[in-house]
Amino acid sequence: MSEKYSVNLPQTSFPMKANSAVREVEIQKMWEEDKIYEQSLEKRKDGAKFVLHDGPPYLSSNKIHIGTALNKILKDIVTKYKALQGYYAPYVPGYDSHGLPIENAVLKDVKGGRNSMTPIELRRRCRDFALSNLKGQETNFKRLGVWGDWEHPYITLDSKFEAAQIRVFAKMAAAGYLYKGLKPITWCPNCETALAEAEVEYGDHVSESIYVKFAVKPESLAKLPEAVRNESDVSFVIWTTTPWTLPANLGVALHPDFNYDFVKTAEHGVIVVAEALRNSVLKACGIDESTASVLATEKGSSLEYIECVHPFVQRTSLVMVGDHVTADTGTGCVHTAPGHGPEDFLLGNKYKIGVLSPVDGRGFFTEEAGQFAGLRYDKANQPILDHLSELGKLLAHSKVTHSYPHCWRCKKPLIFRATEQWFASVDGFRKQALKAIDTVEWIPASGKNRIFAMVEKRADWCISRQRSWGVPIPVFYSRKTGKPLLREDVIRKVADVFEVEGSDAWWEREPSYFLGTDFKDEEGESEFDKETDIMDVWFDSGVTHSSVVDARPELRGTPCELYLEGSDQHRGWFQSSLLTSVALHDRAPYKTVLTHGFVVDETGRKMSKSVGNVVEPDEVIKQYGADVLRLWVASVNYTDDVPIGKNMLAQLAEVYRKLRNTVRYMLGNLHDFDPKDAVKYEDLTGIDKFILHRLQDLVVRVREDFDKYEFFKYYQLLQNFCVVDLSSFYFDIVKDRLYTSSKRSVSRRAVQTTLNELLQVLVRLLVPVTPHLAEDIWQNMPELLKGNERSVLLTDFPVERKEYLDAELDNFWKDLITVRVVVNKALEQARGARKIGSSLEAKVLLKLDDAKLAEKLLSLNQELNGLFITSQATVLAQNEALSTEEGHLSDASESGINVAVLQASGTKCARCWKYSLEVGENAEYPELCNACREAVIADGAFCSSRT
RNA sequence: GCACGGGUAGCUCAAUGGUAGAGCAAACGGUUGAUAACCGUUAGGUUCCUGGUUCAAAUCCCGGCUCGUGCACCA
Incomplete structure (x- = not known):
C-alpha cells in the first residue's frame, strides 16, 4: 500500500x-494594555459586591518569599472566581511601609547610627528604601498573574492614608479609648523601643538562677509565729532568674493559701519558704535536711504586711500576697519589682509600694540604681551576685535554661521596663470586641477560639514607639503644665496638615502651625511641645478598614467580605483591625476571615537559608511559570502547613502539561467547527450525552469547592475529569469518529458539538487558578467560538445545565465502563503475549452473567467496538459458549463479565485502520471499508497522498 | 506545662462505623493520525503505635508517639 x-x-x-x-x-x-481588570470591574459593577481587602505585606525586602506568593495567589483565585461569577470584586493591593524593621535596616549602613542625622533625614531614607522595595514586590506580584488596581495601591506612608489614620486616632481619643500611662512594657534595649505583645517571641535563654535572703525587720518580728519571735535572723528566701532586677525590688509576694515553713538552719538562720517547695529549696541551697528543723508553719495570708529589708539597699521590701504565686518552681516567695514585670506592677499598685525602673532606654542602669549605675543590665548580674555573696545574702547560684521573651525583629532578649506610654484601652471595648468576633465567619472555625482567647486576655495595647519612622502620635503638651491636649478637633487639625504635607510636617513645623497662633488650652496655656513617640506600625495597618475600605469609594465601605492572611495574623492584623474597628464602629471590619498555614519543605521542615531548603517564587516561575506555582497553591490543603519542593513541582508541571494537552486536543478538533452546525442534543450519541452529564457534575462540584475555598478538591476533580473522563475515555473513543467520519457528517459534528461544550466550560473553570493557561487557550480558540469576547477573564463562570442531566444514562455508562476495564485487561494479556499490538487488531467476545447488562451492551450496536477501540465486538447469547475457536488469543473474567480476545476478522482498512471483511469487496476502493469509502466520497477528497 | 489541629501508597488528596480509593510519580508494554503527545497493564498500605467499645473501626473512646499552631512561661 503506497x-x-x-x-x-x-x-x-x-x-x-x-x-x-x-x-x-x-x-x-495584553491584560494590562487592554485594561482587562478595569473592564471586568465595569462589566460587573452592578453585581453584588465582594471585596477582599488586602492585608499589606511589609516593605522590608524587595523580593517576596514563597509564603507571600501563596497568600497573594489565594487572594487572586478568590477575586477571579468571584468576578467570573458576576460579583463586583475589586482588589486594591496594599503595602505596609513604616516601622522599626525598615528603620533598623536603613540604620544598619549608617555610620554613627540614628544620632548622626536628623529625624527628617532618617525618614527620607526610610521612605526611599520602602518605596524601592515596593517596586520589587509589585513586579513579583504582577508576575504571579495577580490582577488588581496596581496603578493605585494603598501605601501606609501616603499622606492621605496618614491623615485618615490620624482621624481614627482622633475618634478613639474622643471616645476615651486612649490614655497615657506608666506601665512595665516589653522593651527592646537593642531597638530602643517599646514592643507590642505581637512583636514578642519566646526562645531559650540561659539565665542566672539565684536564691536570696530578705531579712525580716526587727520591728516586724512581732508578726511572726511565737516559735520564731526570739530568733535573731529570720529571712524570706526568694528565687529569681534576673538578678539585675533586684535593685528595683520593692516587695516579696506570697500565695495567700500556701503554707510557709520557718526552717531553722545551721548556716543561714531561720528561712521562710513554701512548705511544698521546702525540700527542693534546701537541696538547691546545699542545706543538709537533717540539720534543719521546722520551727513553725504559717499560712501566707497571715504573713501579709511583714516588712523586710532589701538585701543591699537601705529600703523596705513589703511582704504581700497574690494568686499569681505558684508552687512549681522557686521558693513560693516571689521577688517583686513593679518596674520590671506586669504582675509585679499590678500587685505593687494594690499595695501602693511605688514603681522603680532604674534602667534607661538602652538598658543601662540610671543613678537610681546606686552603685550599679552606668552598667548595662545584663552586665550587672555578676556584680550584683558578688555583692550579695559578700553580704551573705546569696544562698545558692546556678545557671538555668528557660524560655524568655525576645524581640521578633532583632532576636535579642527583651526586658520589662516601666515607662510612660500611650495605650489604647482594650478594656474599654473588650466586650464589644468579643461580641464582634462572634459575628464573623472564621475559616477554619478554630480561628474563632484562637482570636477570642487572645482578645479576652490581652492587656491594653501599647501604641507608643520611641522611633522616627512612622506616623507621629498627634498630641501636644502644654509646656508649662505638661498636660496633653487630647482633643478631637485639635487632632483633626494635624490630620488636615498631614493630608497636604505628609507626616514629615510633624518634625518640620512648630505647634502653632497646626494649632494656630492664638490657640489656648482650657487653662489658657499657649505654649506647646509635640509628642516625640510614633505609633505602633500595627496601628497603621490596623486602620486600613477606615483609611482604605471606607475611604475609597470603589471599595464601597466596611464591612468588607473577606480578609485572607496567614494564621499568624490572628494576633497581628486581624486583631489590630478588629480592635480599631470596634472602637470606631462597634463592629468587625470583615464578614469572613480565611487563614492559611505556613510553607514548609517536602519533609515538613521550616524553610531556612541555613538548611538550604528555601524555595524562591521567582525561580519556580523561571523554570515552570506562574501557573504551575498557582496550581501548587490550588493543590494543597492550606489550612495546615503547606509543603513545597522539587518533586512536588515536577509533578505539578506534569499535571499542568496534561491539562494543556487535553485542551489542545479539543482545540485541534474544533478547527473546522461552526456553532451553526451544532447537532441538537437529541441527536447526540449516548457517549456524547454521557460526557455532558459528567461535565455538569464537575461544574456543580467545582462551584461548591470554590465557594468553600477548598481549592485542593477542585484540583483533584479537574485533574480526574481531564485524565479519566476525557483523555483516556471520551477522547480516545471518539477519536475514530472525529478522524474518519466525513467532515460534515452528523457523527463528527456531534462530537464537535460536545467538544465545544466541554471546551467552553473547561476554559472558564481554568481561569481562577491558571489564568494564563486559560487566556492562552482563549487566544487560540477559533473566533467563531469566542463570541467576540476579548479576554477569557471577561466571560462568565459556568453554571450547571440541567438539560444535560440524565441519571439513567449515567448509570448505564458506568456499567459499560466496568466492562471496558475487564476488556482492557484481556487485551493487555494478548498484547503482553505479543499477539496483538494495537487493540484494533482484536475482536472481543463477551459473555455476561447479568442478562440486563448483556442487553445494555447489545443496545449499543455499532458503538460497542468503538467503546473498546477494537475492530469487532460481539455479545454472546446466554446459551453460547465463550469460544476457544481459531484465533483465540486471551481472555479475562471478573465479577460475571467474561471476555475473550480473538484475532480481528478481515483485512485492515487503509484509512481507518479497523479490520473488516468489507475491505476488498469494492473494486474501486479495494483498500477501504464501506464507511471509509462513503466518507471519502462524501468529502470529495480521496487518495490524496500524505507527505 | 496546658489547649487545639494534623498523621491514610513515594507525592497531593478521598473514603454517612460496613471489602481502604483516585490522580500523579514508578515499573513494564503498546501506538506512531493528540507524537518531546497519547493509550494500557502491574505493583505499591499493619490507615503513627497500644489498648478498648462494636457483629464490624482509617472512622468512636483511653493512653502514648510525632509534627504543627496557639497559650502560659511570671518571679
Missing part, C-alpha cells in the same frame, strides 16, 4: 509547550 488516505486530523495554533517565560508575560501585557 498511498495513505487523508483523515480529519487536528489543527491548532495552540502549542503543546507552554513556553511560560515568554507567553505568560505576553498575556499579562
